[in-house]
Amino acid sequence: MTSPAGTTSRGRGAHKRRALGSRALFLGPGLFYVTAFMAIPIALIVSYAFLTRGRFGGVRLPLTLESFTRALDPVYLQVLGNSLLIATTTTVLALLIGYPVAYAIARMPSRWRTIALVLVVLPFWSNFLIRTYAWIVLLNSEGPLNKALLATGLRDEPIGLLYNRGAVIVGLLYAYLPLMILPLYASLERMDWSLLEAATNLGASRIRAFFDVTFPLSLPGAMIGAIFVFVPSLGNFIVPELLGGGKTVMVGNLIRDQFLKARDWPFGAVLALTMVTFLILLFALQAAVSRRINGPRAHA
Amino acid sequence: MRSLGWLRLPLLLTYAFLYIPIAVVVVMSFNSSKMPFTWTGFSLRWYGTLLEDTAVRQGFLNTMVVAVGATIIATVLGTLLAIGLARYTRSAVLEAYALTPAIVPDLALAIGLLVMFSAVGMTLGLHSVLLAHVVFGLAFVAAVVTARLGQVDPSLEEASRDLGASATATFFRITVPSLAPAIIAGALLVFTLSLDEFVIAFFTDGPSTPTLPIVIYSMVRFGVTPEINALAAVLLLVSFTVVIAAQRITRLTDSV
Structure with a gap:
């Protein structure tokens, strides 16, 4: 290590020190x-997952894999499978509903687009618990939906809309649908619509043109939307509870209970790592898909 | 709009799906009856009940303390970080690292912070919630400011230095003003996120200082009451106002 100030001009050394100083000042705290x-x-x-459960919460030595083997118990595997099923169903439904909406907004005259998007996002900025609560009201056995059903005479008594897997999926869909629509819109909005025209001019049917041209081009947006919906759905414990x-236990409820009720931190840590592993796999899939889409075009 | 054709149907159905649940709660908040599902007439009585509810009032004050504190600290740290990342390093890894707190699942961050606070023996309270909210807040501010830095011309700063302004003067009179719209937008984002944040607060708060989302959680677990309807209506009004105001402010400052 030589001192630059000693060998070159004193000014440059001071300048370098100042640059290093401001670098530390800007980057350091954050x-x-x-x-x-x-x-x-x-x-x-991560480290707690390999430790032994403490007697009154917390952890102690020795190192063990006991929590990992415990997570393989069919009871917990079923909860994990159930969570993956619910999060996947929510994501697929969000894509099916969100796609035509994003497409419609992208094809609007530009002066309508901002207001249409704000209307999609606005509910998302209200309190999450309040939005979930609204569905307790709506799906209640004495609530408006059941009253409407009774009034039409289709049913003689209220049906149980609340407290089942369907209600959980509807609640998650309601909470995260805007997160699917926004990235889908962003990728559709950038699209070159003349490509679609070219396809139909060359004799492709409108359906064929959609699946051969529009859909592949919007796939990156769909993947990001899917991640935005899947990630918070999988770890959610509020919607399953409320x-x-x-009755519908998801992995988030299990993790919450290990940390706040059962006080088995190593087991909770293993469950959390399992959840995060699935999310990392999803990110890897997304990266692979976007590379496949961008790859050929980069060469063309 | 005529060109949309059949696409208007999914659009309208989605807006109905998004707004009917909220609208039902707001309408029911004006119901005079104590029975939540029997309409007996218009009344503002539940808003009065809400004002006198000390748990709600204390929860609101706690939430404001956390949100204001976290916003100030996160805005300063996030802005410095964004400038540092753009001006003093080209490292994509560092940038990804700095933005990670914004995408880590809230439950993972929540249990990690709970474990860490207990490992260092910190008692839980509003201060621990505030410290926790700063970490995702600074990542959001850094993301917003980084996006803006790409549009700001660095030659302005160079010109200022060439004309003899000190580094500090250049920072406060050139860099900060040119980033102001992004800094304000980032601060508003952190403020609204912190106001509504439940999961991390649920794990890192102490039992005697619940934030408003925690108070709401303990209320909604016991089912539907007219008072929650009134609280929901007030919160919806507040967040809709903030979002629309934020949109106006960023558009206004952007055009300057």
Whole structure:
């Protein structure tokens, strides 16, 4: 290590020191904060997964894989399978509903687009618990939907709309649908519509043109939307509790209970790692898909 | 709009799906009856009940303390970080690392912070919620400011230095004003996210200082009451106003 100030001009050395100083001033506090309040906490979770449960919460030695083998119990595998099923169903429904909506907004005259998008996003900015609560009201056995059903005479008595898997899916869909529509819209809005015209001019049917031209071009947006919906759905414990009535247990409920009720932190850590692993696999899939889509075009 | 054809149907159905549940709650908040599902007439009595509810009032104050504190700290740290990432390093890895708190699942962050706070022996309370909210807040501010930095001409800063302004003067008179719309937008984003944040607060808060979302959670678990309807209506009004105001502010400052 030589001192630049000693060998070259004194001014350049001072300048370098100042640049280093401002670099530390700008980057230091934020990176320190992210390390202390995100990286270290996540690293703690990973290490706790290999430790033994403490007698009154917390953890102790020795190192063990016991929590991992416990997670393979069919009871827990079923909860995990159930969570994946619910999150996947929610994501697929969001795509099916969100696609025509995003497409319609992208094809609107530009002065209508902003207001149409704001109307999609607005409910998303209200309190999550309140939005979930609204469905407790709506699906209640004495609620408006059941009253309407009784009034039409289709049913003689109220039906149980609340506290089942369907109610959980509707609640998640309601909460996260805007997160599907926004990225879909962003990718459709950038699209070159003349490609579609070219396809139909060359004799492709409108359906064929959609699946050969429009849909592949909107796939990156669909993948991002799918991640935005799937990730918060999988880890959710509020909607299953409030709309599933404790009968539909998801992995989020299990994790919450290990940390706040059962006080089995190593097992909770294993469950959390399992959940995060599925999310990382999903990100890897997304990266692979977008590489496949962008790859051929980069060469063309 | 004529060109949309049959696409108007899914569009209208989706808007109905998004707004009918909210509208039902707002209408029911004006019901004078104590029975939540029997309409007996228009009344504002539940708004009065809400004002006198000390748990709700204390929860609101706690939430404001956390949201204001977290917004100030996250805005400063996030802005510095974004400038540092753009001006002093080209590392994509560092940038990804700095933005990760915005995409980590809230439950994973929540249990990690709970474990860490207990490992260092920190008692839980509003201060721990505030510290937790800063970490995702600064990532959101950094993301918004980074996007803006791409559009700001760095030659303005160079010109200022060439004309003899000190680094500090250049920072406060050139860099910060040119980033102002993004800094304001980022701060508003953190503020609204913190106001509504439940999962992380649920894990990192102490039992004697519940934030408003935690108070709401303990209320909605016991079913439908007219008072929650009134609270829901007030919160919807507040968040809709903030979102529309934020849109106006960013558009206004963007055009300057």
